[in-house]
Amino acid sequence: MSPAVEAAEVRRRTRELLVAHPPATTDRTDFLKARFDAGLAWVHYPVGLGGLDAPRSLQQVAEAELAAADAPDNDPRRIGIGLGMAAPTVLGFGTDEQKRRFLRPLWVGEEVWCQLFSEPGAGSDLAALATRAVQDGTGDWIVDGQKVWTSSAHLARWAILIARTDPDLPKHQGISYFICDMTDPGVEVRPLRQITGEAEFNEVFLTGVRIPDSHRLGPVGEGWKVAQTTLMNERVSIGGSRIPREGGMIGPVSRTWRERPELRTPDTHQRLLTLWVEAEVARLAGERLRQQLAAGQPGPEGSGMKLAFARLNQEISGLEVELLGDEGLLYGDWTMSRPELVDFTGRDAGYRYLRSKGNSIEGGTSEVLLNIVAERVLGLPSEPRNDKAVAWKDLSR
Secondary structure, eight states, X not given: OOHHHHHHHHHHHHHHHHHXXXXXXXXXXXXXXXXXXXXXSSTXXXXXTTBOSOOGGGHHHHHHHHHHTTOOOOOTTTTHHIIIIIHHHHHHHOOHHHHHHHHHHHHHTSSOEEEEOOBXXXXXXXXXXXXXXXXXXXXXXXXXXEEOSOTTTTTOSEEEEEXXXXXXXXXXXXXXXXXEETTSTTEEEEEEOOTTSOOOEEEEEEEEEEEOGGGEXXXXXXXXXXXXXXXXXXXXXXXXXXXXXXXXTHHHHHHHHHHOGGGOOHHHHHHHHHHHHHHHHHHHHHHHHHHXXXXXXXXXXXXXXXXXXXXXXXXXXXXXXXXXXXXXXXXXXXXXXXXXXXXXXXXXXXXXXXXXXXXXTTTSOHXXXXXXXXXXXXXXXXXXXXXXXXXXXXXXX
């Protein structure tokens, strides 16, 4: 079908959904389930899995109709790990049964997901992970180890998990990928209090956690390949999210500049102009990246977007604190809490300044992402490595 016909079909289906399930009188969860079943959750997904096998760009057609009708959304910030990382991985590597079981409650928001990847001794060098998964006589996997920096682990029902299943192979080859039940009695979640005073991150201890083989994604030993899909989607979801002009961190400092002329100086004026332009360039580059996604899977370009996101957030928040002078040193609330989401624009300047320090660590450190851009985007020679052919058990740790 032509794009015009496809757009008309999406629009027709959306209007039929709104007539059959009026948002004003339909329970929110029931509406979201009906939207998923109508193929309007993510239109580029397969029919029966929340989509219509339509071009990704047509999602905007459905979103416009739904927004005009004041229809509820699925609170994407609260379930961002599920939407941005778990879902594309399940779609790409899951069995038909796994896709049917997990994608609908994930999208609706009935089940929150987290990511059990990083470890105390395997952060930047993720492939060095030591969490073990050993198959017992029943075919189930028994997992023991520790994960760290796990966002939303205190809220999650499920986790995407990578673990070492063969220590005799080189580190990238002996890893398998699993879906872990966070309600298993062997899962212990402990809060990690951050510089903001909050604990949105956690450390997770896994002791004798039983995972059925039916919850493995991809073949045994090919977990690193599966994880690359997760990581590439993670960087796109962090650095390439759709925002309006002056959305994100540049918005609050721009408003302060306009509303409080007494704070202005020639130096902060020049710096704000520079950062405003860079933020707009990054926003437009994100639009271009999403257009590329419509033609296939995310590639290493998402790492470049995430790099820009981290640097801009830190520089913009630093300028905002400096612009506010003494006010910029104030901080709203140091009370220990375990939030459901990160709200950059709804908080004060002090929070934005402190929280942005984590942007260059989470989702892949900036140092690692620079290597990815250099090697996979620019085509520069890889750094010398002497550990790729050595069995993991023989590596020094």
